[in-house]
Amino acid sequence: MLNDILIEAKKIAMYFPLTKGIIRQRKIAEIKAVDGVDLAIRRGETLGLVGESGCGKTTLGRCFLQLLRPTSGEVFFEKVDLCRLGDNQLRPVRQGMQIIFQDPFDSLDPRMTAEEIVAEPLRVHTKMRGRELKDKVADLLGIVGLNPSMAERYPHEFSGGQRQRLGIARALSIRPKFIVCDEPISALDVSIQAQIINLLEDLQGEFNLTYLFIAHDLSVVRHISHRVAVMYLGKIVEIANRDDLYQFAQHPYTKALLSAVPIPDPAVEASRERIILGGEPPSPMALPSGCNFNPRCSVGIDLCQQEVPPLHQVGRDHWVACHRA
Numbered sequence: 001m002l003n004d005i006l007i008e009a010k011k012i013a014m015y016f017p018l019t020k021g022i023i024r025q026r027k028i029a030e031i032k033a034v035d036g037v038d039l040a041i042r043r044g045e046t047l048g049l050v051g052e053s054g055c056g057k058t059t060l061g062r063c064f065l066q067l068l069r070p071t072s073g074e075v076f077f078e079k080v081d082l083c084r085l086g087d088n089q090l091r092p093v094r095q096g097m098q099i100i101f102q103d104p105f106d107s108l109d110p111r112m113t114a115e116e117i118v119a120e121p122l123r124v125h126t127k128m129r130g131r132e133l134k135d136k137v138a139d140l141l142g143i144v145g146l147n148p149s150m151a152e153r154y155p156h157e158f159s160g161g162q163r164q165r166l167g168i169a170r171a172l173s174i175r176p177k178f179i180v181c182d183e184p185i186s187a188l189d190v191s192i193q194a195q196i197i198n199l200l201e202d203l204q205g206e207f208n209l210t211y212l213f214i215a216h217d218l219s220v221v222r223h224i225s226h227r228v229a230v231m232y233l234g235k236i237v238e239i240a241n242r243d244d245l246y247q248f249a250q251h252p253y254t255k256a257l258l259s260a261v262p263i264p265d266p267a268v269e270a271s272r273e274r275i276i277l278g279g280e281p282p283s284p285m286a287l288p289s290g291c292n293f294n295p296r297c298s299v300g301i302d303l304c305q306q307e308v309p310p311l312h313q314v315g316r317d318h319w320v321a322c323h324r325a
């Protein structure tokens with residue numbers, strides 16, 4: 001499994017123009033939401049993607065799925081460059097890729113029953129109808145731990161955790177290979193979060209799924225990820241297999257994020273040192289020169305204000321973009 005890459009982004013950039021004027025729109029600035037990301041996801045793995053709100057995680061996930069067409073770069077899915085495909089050619093490929101959202105309330109049509117919600121992708125992508133479709137939906141509801149007798153209910157009649165299960169059933173219906181899980185548990189009660197994580201893990205084994213699992217802090221992705229990538233202002237600043245990242249983090253930003261993760265051992269927890277980052281992250285409209293992190297970094301040197309540090313390898317499966325690593 002390890003070197004079999006399912007989906008790979010090469011030099012992906014997504015810039016949003018900021019315009020002014022109503023009649024003649026002028027571009028006054030550019031938001032560099034994703035700025036030159038190389039990221040390969042291996043078949044059957046969960047890649048955790050972590051970073052502060054606004055750093056570009058959702059945008060990157062949407063570029064993978066071509067829900068956003070990147071400004072530049074390539075996305076290879078099973079060796080086909082999706083960025084070169086037209087919308088018609090993309091349609092069959094889209095069956096292989098799905099997304100699960102943070103709050104399924106926003107993504108599930110409130111006027112549709114659970115059954116209609118789960119059946120919809122099957123109607124679009126397959127010829128399944130009638131009894132066969134009904135049975136398939138009941139099957140899917142069972143797989144995600146919902147009682148098939150709930151098929152006639154509407155989204156508002158479900159709890160948050162159940163709604164997320166419904167979103168998962170819908171995503172699973174057309175047997176995707178790759179799922180972007182965009183903060184799928186951030187809106188849920190802590191007691192429910194572990195259930196959804198466990199469900200996603202079980203489904204991964206059962207259906208050989210590959211996940212890009214987005215979260216804004218490192219505690220959430222620890223359990224589920226095989227590898228973890230840390231993003232800062234549009235760039236990947238560190239990526240490693242899970243244990244290396246949590247034990248031997250190299251980037252000062254990763255270290256700061258890690259220092260915010262509670263440690264289950266009370267003795268160690270008492271002596272945990274928290275690194276408080278100074279200042280706000282700079283705006284993606286006006287990035288600093290050199291390393292994006294340099295205005296908040298405590299170990300920076302002159303070079304950090306001049307040159308963007310490239311991702312370089314520091315261990316077998318461990319890459320860091322820092323001049324000081």
Ligand SMILES: Nc1ncnc2c1ncn2[C@@H]1O[C@H](COP(=O)(O)OP(=O)(O)O)[C@@H](O)[C@H]1O
Nearest residue numbers: 016031033052053054055056057058059060284
């Ligand atoms: N459609 C859009 N138009 C303009 N700016 C956008 C759009 N989508 C996202 N952005 C901006 O891009 C940056 C990254 O956003 P996002 O990918 O949602 O970050 P995250 O998911 O990490 O919170 C933010 O500054 C956000 O305001």
Ligand SMILES: [Mg+2]
Nearest residue numbers: 057058059182
């Ligand atoms: Mg987001």
